[in-house]
Amino acid sequence: MIKIAPSILSSDFGRLADEIKEVEAAGADWIHIDVMDGRFVPNITIGPLIVEAVRPQTGLPLDVHLMIEEPDRYIPAFARAGADWISVHQEACPHLDRTIHLIKEHGARAGVVLNPATPAEVLKPILPELDLVLLMTVNPGFGGQAFIPRVLKKVESIRRLLDQEGLSDVEVQVDGGINPETAKTAARAGASVFVAGSAVFGKEDREKAIRSIRSAAET
Ligand code: DX5
Numbered sequence: 001m002i003k004i005a006p007s008i009l010s011s012d013f014g015r016l017a018d019e020i021k022e023v024e025a026a027g028a029d030w031i032h033i034d035v036m037d038g039r040f041v042p043n044i045t046i047g048p049l050i051v052e053a054v055r056p057q058t059g060l061p062l063d064v065h066l067m068i069e070e071p072d073r074y075i076p077a078f079a080r081a082g083a084d085w086i087s088v089h090q091e092a093c094p095h096l097d098r099t100i101h102l103i104k105e106h107g108a109r110a111g112v113v114l115n116p117a118t119p120a121e122v123l124k125p126i127l128p129e130l131d132l133v134l135l136m137t138v139n140p141g142f143g144g145q146a147f148i149p150r151v152l153k154k155v156e157s158i159r160r161l162l163d164q165e166g167l168s169d170v171e172v173q174v175d176g177g178i179n180p181e182t183a184k185t186a187a188r189a190g191a192s193v194f195v196a197g198s199a200v201f202g203k204e205d206r207e208k209a210i211r212s213i214r215s216a217a218e219t
C-alpha cells in the first residue's frame with residue numbers, strides 16, 4: 001500500500017501544530033521529521049524537544065529521519081519523545097547492526113538510509129533486521145532540490161533483494177524531489193513510501209497535493 005509522508009521541513013514552523021493537523025486532515029499517512037546536526041549535513045533543524053511537542057498534535061506515525069553523526073547518542077531521546085519510526089544513515093553508522101538493535105530496543109521501527117552515491121549492496125547482510133529502507137533521491141540537507149533519476153535503479157535493486165529474501169513487507173521509502181511525476185517513476189521501481197516536503201507544504205491546497213502524489217504513485 002502506498003503511503004505519503006509530508007516532510008515538515010518545508011512547513012511554516014511558526015504554525016507547526018496547525019500545519020501538521022492540516023496535512024493529517026488532507027490525507028497524509030505519516031509525518032516525516034528531518035533531524036539535521038550541521039555536521040553529517042550542512043543544515044541544523046530539529047531535536048527531540050520538537051518531536052515531543054509534535055507528538056500530541058497528531059495521531060499519525062512520526063517518521064524521524066536522523067541526518068546526524070553518532071546517532072546512537074540520541075536514539076533513546078527520540079524514541080522517548082514519541083518517534084514511531086527512526087531511520088539512520090548507513091554512512092553515519094560504523095556499527096549498523098548495533099544501531100538497528102538500539103532503535104528496536106527502544107520500541108521504534110528501524111530504518112536505514114542510503115545517500116545517492118551509496119550502493120544498495122551494503123544493506124544485503126542486514127536486510128532481515130530492517131523495517132524500512134530509505135533511498136535518498138537528493139543529497140540530504142535541504143528541501144526543494146531536484147530528484148536524481150539515477151537512484152531509481154537502486155530502488156529496483158533494493159526491491160529485488162527484498163523480494164528474493166521473502167522480505168516484501170519491508171517499506172521502501174524515497175525522499176527528495178518527490179512530486180507526482182517523480183513519485184510515479186519511483187513507484188514503478190518499487191517504492192512504497194513517498195516523502196514530500198515542498199510538493200505538499202509549498203502548495204495552497206494540501207489535500208489536492210497529497211491526492212495527486214498518491215494517484216500518480218498508484219497508477
Ligand atoms: C532532505 C530531507 C527531505 C526534504 C525533502 O535532506 O531529508 O525530507 O524535506 O524535501 P523536498 O520534498 O522539498 O525535496
Ligand code: ZN
Pocket residue numbers: 007032033034065175195
Ligand atoms: Zn527526510
